[in-house]
Each structure stands twice: as structure tokens, then as C-alpha cells.
Amino acid sequence: MKFKLATLLCGAALATTGVQAQDVKMADTLTLVSWGGAYQKSQIKAYSEPYQAMHPDLKIVWDESSAEAVAKLRAMNEAGNITWDLVDVVAADAIRLCDEGLAMEFDADELLLPATDGTPASEDFGDLLVSDCFIPQIVYSTTFGYRTDMVGDTPPTNICDVFDLEKYPGKRSLEKRPINNMEWALLCDGVAKADVYDVLETEEGQTRALAKLDTIKDQVVWWSAGADTPQLLADGEVVMGSTYNGRLFSVIEEQKQPVAMLWDAQVFDLDGWIIPEGLPAEHQARVEDFVKFATDTQRLADQAKYISYGPARNSSAPLVGQHADLGIDMAPHMPTDPANATNTFLYNYTWWADYRDDLDAKFQAWLAQ
Amino acid sequence: MTDATHTPSDGPMLTADGIPLKKSLQIALRRQKLRALVLIAPLLLFVLISFIAPIADMLFRSVENDIVSQTVPRTVIALQSWDYDDGKAAAPDNDVFAALYVDLSEAEEFKTHTRLGSRLNYETTGMSSLMRKTGRGIGRMDTDKYTEQFEALDTKWAEPAVWVVLMEQPGIADALPETASAWKSWQRIVANKGDVLAEEQPDAFIYTTLYRDLVKQPATAIAAYTGAEADLLKFADSAVDGFETVSLKDQFIKMDKDWASPQVWGTIKAFSSPYTAGYFLASVDLQLTPAGIEEQPENQKVYMLLFGRTMFMSMVIMGSCILLGYPIAYLLSNLPLRTSNLLLILVLLPFWTSLLVRTSAWKVLLQQQGVINDVLVWLGLVSEGDRLVMINNQFGTIVAMTHILLPFMILPLYSVMKTIPQTYVRAAKSLGATDWTAFWRVYFPQSVPGIGAGSILVFILSIGYYITPELVGGTTGTFISNRIAYHISSSLNWGLAAALGTILLAVVLLLYWVYDRIVGIDNVSLG
Numbered sequence: 001m002k003f004k005l006a007t008l009l010c011g012a013a014l015a016t017t018g019v020q021a022q023d024v025k026m027a028d029t030l031t032l033v034s035w036g037g038a039y040q041k042s043q044i045k046a047y048s049e050p051y052q053a054m055h056p057d058l059k060i061v062w063d064e065s066s067a068e069a070v071a072k073l074r075a076m077n078e079a080g081n082i083t084w085d086l087v088d089v090v091a092a093d094a095i096r097l098c099d100e101g102l103a104m105e106f107d108a109d110e111l112l113l114p115a116t117d118g119t120p121a122s123e124d125f126g127d128l129l130v131s132d133c134f135i136p137q138i139v140y141s142t143t144f145g146y147r148t149d150m151v152g153d154t155p156p157t158n159i160c161d162v163f164d165l166e167k168y169p170g171k172r173s174l175e176k177r178p179i180n181n182m183e184w185a186l187l188c189d190g191v192a193k194a195d196v197y198d199v200l201e202t203e204e205g206q207t208r209a210l211a212k213l214d215t216i217k218d219q220v221v222w223w224s225a226g227a228d229t230p231q232l233l234a235d236g237e238v239v240m241g242s243t244y245n246g247r248l249f250s251v252i253e254e255q256k257q258p259v260a261m262l263w264d265a266q267v268f269d270l271d272g273w274i275i276p277e278g279l280p281a282e283h284q285a286r287v288e289d290f291v292k293f294a295t296d297t298q299r300l301a302d303q304a305k306y307i308s309y310g311p312a313r314n315s316s317a318p319l320v321g322q323h324a325d326l327g328i329d330m331a332p333h334m335p336t337d338p339a340n341a342t343n344t345f346l347y348n349y350t351w352w353a354d355y356r357d358d359l360d361a362k363f364q365a366w367l368a369q
Numbered sequence: 370m371t372d373a374t375h376t377p378s379d380g381p382m383l384t385a386d387g388i389p390l391k392k393s394l395q396i397a398l399r400r401q402k403l404r405a406l407v408l409i410a411p412l413l414l415f416v417l418i419s420f421i422a423p424i425a426d427m428l429f430r431s432v433e434n435d436i437v438s439q440t441v442p443r444t445v446i447a448l449q450s451w452d453y454d455d456g457k458a459a460a461p462d463n464d465v466f467a468a469l470y471v472d473l474s475e476a477e478e479f480k481t482h483t484r485l486g487s488r489l490n491y492e493t494t495g496m497s498s499l500m501r502k503t504g505r506g507i508g509r510m511d512t513d514k515y516t517e518q519f520e521a522l523d524t525k526w527a528e529p530a531v532w533v534v535l536m537e538q539p540g541i542a543d544a545l546p547e548t549a550s551a552w553k554s555w556q557r558i559v560a561n562k563g564d565v566l567a568e569e570q571p572d573a574f575i576y577t578t579l580y581r582d583l584v585k586q587p588a589t590a591i592a593a594y595t596g597a598e599a600d601l602l603k604f605a606d607s608a609v610d611g612f613e614t615v616s617l618k619d620q621f622i623k624m625d626k627d628w629a630s631p632q633v634w635g636t637i638k639a640f641s642s643p644y645t646a647g648y649f650l651a652s653v654d655l656q657l658t659p660a661g662i663e664e665q666p667e668n669q670k671v672y673m674l675l676f677g678r679t680m681f682m683s684m685v686i687m688g689s690c691i692l693l694g695y696p697i698a699y700l701l702s703n704l705p706l707r708t709s710n711l712l713l714i715l716v717l718l719p720f721w722t723s724l725l726v727r728t729s730a731w732k733v734l735l736q737q738q739g740v741i742n743d744v745l746v747w748l749g750l751v752s753e754g755d756r757l758v759m760i761n762n763q764f765g766t767i768v769a770m771t772h773i774l775l776p777f778m779i780l781p782l783y784s785v786m787k788t789i790p791q792t793y794v795r796a797a798k799s800l801g802a803t804d805w806t807a808f809w810r811v812y813f814p815q816s817v818p819g820i821g822a823g824s825i826l827v828f829i830l831s832i833g834y835y836i837t838p839e840l841v842g843g844t845t846g847t848f849i850s851n852r853i854a855y856h857i858s859s860s861l862n863w864g865l866a867a868a869l870g871t872i873l874l875a876v877v878l879l880l881y882w883v884y885d886r887i888v889g890i891d892n893v894s895l896g
Contacts, residue, residue, distance in 0.1 A: 071858040096861065099483035099501065171737075207668075221761055222844060236738045350498055357860060358494040364852070365671040367844040 027085075027282040029059045030290060034088040036064035037227075038250060042306035043088070045324070047294035054293075058286075069093065073102045073276060082276045085287045091270040094134035095353055103133035103274040111135070111288060113296045115315035124297075124313045128270055130349050135295055136272040136312035138303065141335035141344070142180050143266035145233055145248040146240035148258045159265035159343075160188035162240060163216055173229045173241030176222035178363035179352060180242065180267050183345060185212035187265060197351050206359065210366050222367070233259050245335050249308035253326060253333070263340040269347050272312065308333040428874075431867035434645035437637065440476050440485040443468035443550065445641040453635040453659040460629045466617040467547070467581055470507070474574045475554040477504045478561055491862050492647065492657070493636040499627045506624040508572075511615050515576040518612050525601055530567050532575075538596030544586065545602075547578040577617070583609040635659020648868035672869065675849040680876070682767060682848070683831040689771045690778040690827045691820060698782035698819070702789075716779050724773065728840050731769040735760040735841075761843030769841050770831055777830060778823035781895050785819030818894035825884070825893065829877060849873060 032048065034040040040062060048060050065072055066088050076082045089097065097103040108129055112121035122129065128136040146156055151168055161168055162184065174181050183196050189212045191199050199205035213220075221238055223229055229243035230251040240262065251257045273295075275287055293299065300311035301319035308330060311317060320330050331337055335344075381389040388396075438445050447468040451461040476482035486500025519526040526532075535541065542549040555575055559566050583591070583606045591606045621628040639659045640647060647657040654670040656663055664670075697716070701709045719727060734740050737756040745751040759765055789812065797807040835850035842848070849869060856866035884890070 068858050070861060074861060096487070099487050099497065100861070101480040101484060210668075224839060235736065237736055350501075353501075354490060354495050354498045357491050357862070360860065361669045361671065365669050368671050368674055368847070 024285040026286040031061045031085045033063045035066045046303035095131045098131045098133035104277045105132040138309035140309045141245045141266040144262040145259045150239045163188045170239035173221040173238045176224045178359040182209040185209040246307045267345045310334045310336040431648050432644045435643040440481045441472040448638045471551045478558045510620045512573040512577045515580045533567050535598045544594035545582040551578040648864040652868040679848045686770050686831045687828045694778035702786035763846045765841040766846030774827045777826045781822040782819040789815045821893040
């Protein structure tokens with residue numbers, strides 16, 4: 001309580017004077033955990049380099065462990081030695097960490113800065129604050145890319161073309177987990193978008209989704225790393241495949257491969273920060289200061305210069321400019337761009353939190369058979 | 370001879386200082402043993418602390434289940450009288466819900482209710498959000514009606530200091546058992562918030578248990594209480610019968626209709642003991658349900674299949690390592706030292722290359738648009754349309770893993786073969802044996818210890834392998850270790866991962882024992 005009061009005061013002082021309150025000394029190291037690759041690079045460019053410039057004495061350490069963050073945080077918590085200050089995770093993992101008591105709960109308006117026009121953070125982020133522990137950064141989508149030279153004169157436009165082996169023969173790559181695949185299967189089996197999760201809740205619905213996937217099962221290459229599909233597309237191993245839209249952007253625009261996007265029924269998902277529960281006061285103060293900076297309107301918009309993921313703040317969207325190296329407009333490559341978002345699907349976090357264990361068991365059994 | 374004991378005939382033999390020889394020997398031996406023990410103590414301690422203890426701790430998780438009885442202790446006790454009755458039973462009565470109310474009020478403060486939800490969600494879908502939802506709603510139930518009614522009776526009930534005095538009286542636990550128990554939770558909640566007990570008005574759950582105690586306890590029990598504030602209590606006891614009541618059961622069901630489901634309660638009851646066989650049952654495609662042990666439905670059975678596949682494929686990989694490794698080791702051991710050293714470096718070279726690089730190289734070679742298929746198409750052996758599928762299946766896994774594990778077969782074979790004198794084979798031949806007989810009857814039996822050592826190494830390494838099957842295994846080439854990794858890092862079901870790991874360890878030890886019985890463990894040599 002004592003400590004919370006201190007941060008509250010700290011926040012208040014910041015809000016009124018814009019000068020750091022000196023009552024809690026900030027740690028001089030900051031350990032950030034992210035995914036590595038192009039995504040982490042975009043964070044370094046947009047967040048940590050400018051922050052480093054403001055605090056030259058600070059030592060920032062990056063750890064590429066986000067894929068195992070949930071398990072590692074749990075192990076650290078059990079050992080009573082938390083060595084991470086800020087961890088980048090997808091929203092579903094943030095919910096899990098929050099449930100496990102491993103991530104810190106916060107008040108958005110207290111921790112995060114308001115938009116430049118004064119809109120409080122809780123409104124600026126809006127619905128994207130899907131958990132009490134989750135600080136959203138980007139909106140990304142899982143969607144399909146296809147080889148333009150392997151689909152003939154009529155490129156696919158509909159998600160159900162993935163299930164159409166006659167029109168588009170050849171292999172497809174899908175992620176080796178039930179999430180997204182089950183939804184797409186049901187959509188293409190004639191279930192209305194609004195009813196997907198209601199149907200998937202029933203035993204018959206699950207059987208139906210797996211039966212639909214069965215129709216293409218022997219033509220599927222299953223991936224577990226985000227880099228797989230771009231590689232398979234570049235090699236011509238698959239005709240089409242699902243992956244994160246930023247990966248496809250890099251295959252299309254940076255590596256100039258004959259690949260195009262199939263935005264139809266793209267599934268929106270979120271990625272963001274969590275602060276581990278139980279940090280020492282000095283680290284807590286440092287992290288809160290960094291997070292305030294790294295999630296402000298301009299910083300989130302800056303990140304879109306390096307990778308094609310949409311900023312999580314409403315107020316950042318108009319500030320999205322051109323790619324830092326390629327010089328092309330980034331807006332048309334954002335999953336949230338109106339032209340791309342004509343038919344989108346929102347991943348239902350709370351539903352999957354309940355059904356993930358059960359459906360995963362069924363999905364893996366189905367895969368193994 | 371006055372001292373008869375010195376004669377060997379009627380007493381033990383003594384040393385010069387008068388101690389029996391046998392005892393003296395024992396002392397000397399013990400001293401030697403102790404010295405040996407002290408010498409190995411650092412290693413022993415190191416192995417114990419850094420290897421045995423973590424493994425034992427991990428294995429222990431496969432049966433550990435105290436989260437339920439620690440998070441909702443009162444509910445677990447109250448549920449003892451409730452019977453699942455194959456799902457025909459109704460949800461439990463108000464007493465159980467009252468216990469749950471107090472338990473979850475405390476759990477909500479410590480954020481342990483969601484952990485309980487995640488744990489039980491492995492068993493029954495929906496427990497996770499049920500707990501999350503209930504945690505959010507627990508502070509907003511209509512039970513504040515009790516608070517208001519007690520306050521209306523006497524404003525002293527609103528004073529935290531009065532509560533502290535009352536609850537610290539000896540004998541209060543006899544008069545108000547539920548309230549006294551709930552008060553302990555309240556103390557912990559206040560302490561956790563960093564507040565002072567005497568300044569915080571108790572939460573509605575304290576008033577609820579007080580009401581329940583006053584209604585349930587016989588008047589004599591209340592009358593027997595003579596400590597401080599006895600009059601306040603007695604007056605309340607006389608008035609509670611006129612109180613408006615709140616059904617806790619209805620309140621919970623209003624929050625989430627799942628609380629009316631016997632399945633939910635059956636799951637809590639089935640997993641309420643501090644140790645469970647549930648994880649082990651799940652590892653062998655059974656499940657612990659409220660109604661007892663059942664088979665997993667057909668569409669969820671996967672672990673036995675994976676165990677079988679892991680064993681089978683490890684055997685195949687071991688076999689192909691023997692087939693490929695034996696001739697190489699033979700060649701190496703029979704070449705002049707300079708040449709064989711050079712070749713040995715080639716065997717070791719893959720060791721210095723990253724595992725991921727070697728696995729990815731196989732992808733490039735084996736995939737449908739890969740090097741091998743391209744060559745076959747170019748040679749006209751395979752038509753463009755039917756390129757061979759050689760990766761993302763069992764075949765790809767076996768090829769890649771054989772390649773990766775081959776040095777573990779070659780090295781022990783080589784070092785054993787190095788010690789087999791050439792003269793034996795020559796002697797056999799000079800006595801009239803054919804090349805084959807000389808090899809099979811003379812050379813091969815002497816190389817068996819090397820095969821044994823190599824096989825054990827390769828087999829044990831391959832059943833625990835996970836990264837290569839994950840990358841090139843597709844759906845038919847994955848191992849049980851892939852599921853263990855999934856449960857450790859993604860689903861956080863460490864109990865199930867531990868149970869699967871324990872079974873795997875047990876199978877390895879069993880096979881080791883069988884090997885010892887058939888071949889003999891003395892017959893294994895690393896050179």
C-alpha cells in the first residue's frame with residue numbers, strides 16, 4: 001500500500017509538472033523480453049533507442065524469450081527471483097499470466113499517458129484492454145498469403161478457397177493448433193460469423209470443424225513457428241498458408257517474392273506488455289517510467305515505420321507514416337486499413353481461455369490419427 | 370598365565386593395544402570408507418542439489434494437488450457430505466455455498482481463485498472463466514443486506530473495534546464457529562492490504578457468517594458465551610429470526626449458472642484431495658471424473674499412441690544408426706592412425722554444427738521442391754506431379770534424427786573396436802575360417818559391448834528428443850516429448866507434463882533392466 005501510494009504520487013507529479021518525481025530511485029538497468037527478429041527490432045527503434053537517448057546511464061538488456069515467457073515467469077516466481085522487468089506477450093498469454101497471479105494489475109489511466117488531445121488512456125485503447133494486466137501495443141492479424149504464380153488467373157479472394165482443393169490444388173500451411181483453424185473451418189462449413197463460438201462450444205460443432213479440416217488434412221503442412229509459412233511460400237512448397245500479416249509484408253515488400261495477401265477473414269489478435277508481479281520498487285519505478293514513454297501516441301505510431309502492425313491506440317492511427325527503409329506508405333499494409341478489414345474476425349480470448357485445454361487435446365488427437 | 374583372555378584358544382585375538390583384532394579392522398575400514406566419502410562428497414552434493422533434487426521435485430508435481438484444498442478449504446470439508454451420484458444429484462445446499470463464499474472472498478484478495486480456475490479447467494472446461502467471473506462478482510453480492518440489518522440493530526456492529534474485541538474473546542469459536550473461522554480469513558485480507566484491523570469494517574461475508582451462526586447455533590451456545598459484548602450478541606441472537614434472508618446459492622447461480630451444475634461440484638470434489646492420480650490417469654488416456662475413473666473419449670486419446678510411436682521410432686533410429694555406424698567404425702578402427710584421425714574429425718564435425726542448422730538442412734534436401742526431388746525429376750525418375758513426400762512425416766524424422774545421433778553410435782563402437790586385436794581374426798583365418806565366419810564368430814562378438822553402449826546412448830537420447838520431431842515431424846513423426854514440451858511451456862499443465870515424464874523415465878529404466886537381463890550390463894563398454 002505504502003508503495004502504491006508512492007507510485008500514485010509519482011504519477012500525479014508527472015501528470016502536473018511533467019518532471020520525474022524523485023521519491024523512488026529508478027533502477028539503472030531494464031530487462032525487456034520480446035520475440036526477437038524484425039518485431040523486436042521495431043521495438044528497439046521506436047521505443048528503446050529514443051528512451052536510451054533520454055537516459056544515457058541506463059543499461060537496457062533485451063531477452064528473446066517471449067515464446068516461453070509464461071513458463072519462465074512461473075518458474076521465476078516459484079524460485080522467488082524475477083529477473084525480467086517488462087515482458088512482451090500476446091493477449092491470450094497475458095490473460096493466463098494474470099490468472100496465475102504472475103502479472104501485475106494496473107489502472108490504465110494511472111499507468112499510461114492520455115492521448116495528445118487529452119483522451120484518457122482507457123478510452124484511447126478502448127476494447128483492446130482485454131485483461132487487467134495487459135498493456136496493448138499492436139494489433140496484428142493471422143491471415144493467408146498465396147503464391148501469385150501458382151493460382152492461375154483467378155486468385156483466391158475468399159477464405160473458403162483454402163478449403164477448395166479443386167480450384168486451388170497444392171499444399172497449404174496451417175498453424176499446428178486449434179485456434180483460428182477451427183473458426184475458419186466452421187465459417188466455410190456455412191456457420192454464420194456471429195454463431196461460430198456458440199457452435200464450437202458443442203461436441204457436434206467441434207466434430208463438424210474437424211470434419212471440414214479433414215477434407216484438406218493430407219494437403220496441409222503444419223507450422224509452429226511464424227517464419228515457417230513465409231519460407232514455405234518462398235520455396236513454392238505451399239500454394240497458400242496462414243501466418244502473421246507482418247511476416248507476409250516482409251516476404252512481399254522486402255523480399256519481393258511472388259506472394260499476395262488474402263485478407264479475407266483475417267483474425268485480429270493483440271500483442272503487448274505485461275509487468276511481472278512482485279518487482280523490487282526501483283525496478284517497478286523504472287518500468288513504469290519506460291512504459292509510459294513507450295506506449296504514448298507518437299511511440300506507438302513510430303513502430304509502424306518498421307513493421308506492418310497497427311498501433312493499439314486510436315490516436316496513433318492518423319500518425320502512421322511511411323516505412324523507414326522502403327519509403328512506402330504503411331497505412332495500406334495495416335490489418336486495420338478499411339480496404340483490408342472488410343471481413344475480419346476477432347479472436348475471442350475469454351472463450352479460448354476456457355476451451356483451449358479441451359480443444360487442444362481433441363485437435364492433437366485428430367492430428368496424430 | 371593369569372589373564373586367560375590373552376590366550377587365542379578361549380577368547381578373540383587382540384591387537385597390541387588390547388582391542389580385539391576384528392574390531393580394530395572394522396575401525397580401519399570405516400575410516401577408509403569415510404575418507405572416500407569425504408572425497409566424493411563435493412560431487413555427490415553437486416549431483417544431489419543440481420540434478421536429483423530438481424528431478425525429484427518435478428516428478429513430485431505429477432501427484433501434487435494441494436491447490437484445491439488450500440484455496441477453498443472450507444468448501445472441501447463442506448462438500449464431504451455431498452454426493453455426485455453420477456450427475457443426478459442437485460447442486461449442494463446453502464452450507465456449501467456459504468463455505469465457498471468465505472473461501473473465495475479470501476482467494477479473490479490473494480488472486481488465487483483464478484489459479485484454481487486454471488487448474489480445474491484442465492479437468493472440466495469452463496472452470497477458468499467461472500472462477501474469473503465469480504472473483505469479479507463476489508464483492509458485489511446482495512449479502513450487504515446482512516451488514517445493513519446488523520447495523521440497524523445496533524450501530525456497534527459497524528464499529529471495527531467492537532468486532533476486534535469480540536472476536537478475540539476466548540470461547541468465541543464455540544459460540545460462533547463459522548464467524549470465527551471467517552474472521553481468520555478477514556485478518557489475512559486486511560493484513561495483505563496493509564490496513565489496520567481495528568479501522569476496517571468487516572466485509573459482508575463476516576456479517577453473513579454471523580447471521581448463519583446465530584440462526585444455526587442453539588440458543589444455549591450463545592447463552593454460554595459470557596465474554597465481552599455478550600449482551601450485543603444475545604440481543605442479535607434474539608432478533609435474527611426476523612431478518613430478511615439472502616440465499617447464497619441463488620446469488621452464486623445468478624453470477625454464473627454453472628454453479629448449479631453438479632459437474633462443476635463433482636470436479637471440485639474429485640480433485641479435493643492433496644494428492645491425485647488424475648495426471649497419471651490422463652497420461653494413459655484415462656480420466657478421473659466425478660463419477661470415477663473412465664476412459665478418455667475416442668477423439669481425445671493421444672498419449673498411448675505417442676508413447677508407442679516414440680518407442681517404435683527410437684528403435685528404428687537406433688537400428689539404422691547401428692547399420693550405418695558399424696561399417697564406418699570398422700573402417701576407422703582398421704585404417705592407419707593418420708587417415709582414421711582425419712576421418713574421425715569428419716564424424717565429429719556435425720557435433721560442432723548447430724542442431725537447428727542440421728535439421729533445417731534436411732528440410733532443404735528433403736522437401737518437395739528440395740534438392741533430392743529436383744534431382745529425381747531432372748533424372749526423369751519421378752514426374753513433376755508426383756514429387757516424393759519425404760519431410761514432415763515419420764520418414765523425415767527418422768532420417769534427420771539418425772543423422773544427428775549417428776556420432777553417438779560411431780564413437781563407442783570405434784573405441785571398442787580399437788581394442789580388438791587384429792591377430793584374432795588372422796588366427797581364425799589361418800585355422801581355416803572363411804572371411805564371414807572369422808568376422809561373425811570372432812570379431813563381431815568382441816564388438817557387442819560397443820553396440821550395446823552405442824544403442825543405449827542413441828535410444829535414450831532419441832526418446833527424449835523434441836526439437837527435431839517438432840521441426841520435421843509433421844503430424845505422424847512427433848514424439849511424446851513434444852507434448853511434454855507443450856504442457857510445460859504453453860498449457861502450463863506441469864502436473865501432466867511431470868506425469869508423462871515420469872512414465873517415460875520408468876519405461877527407460879524398465880528397458881534398461883530388460884537389457885541387463887538379456888545382454889548383461891557388464892557387456893557394455895565405452896572402450
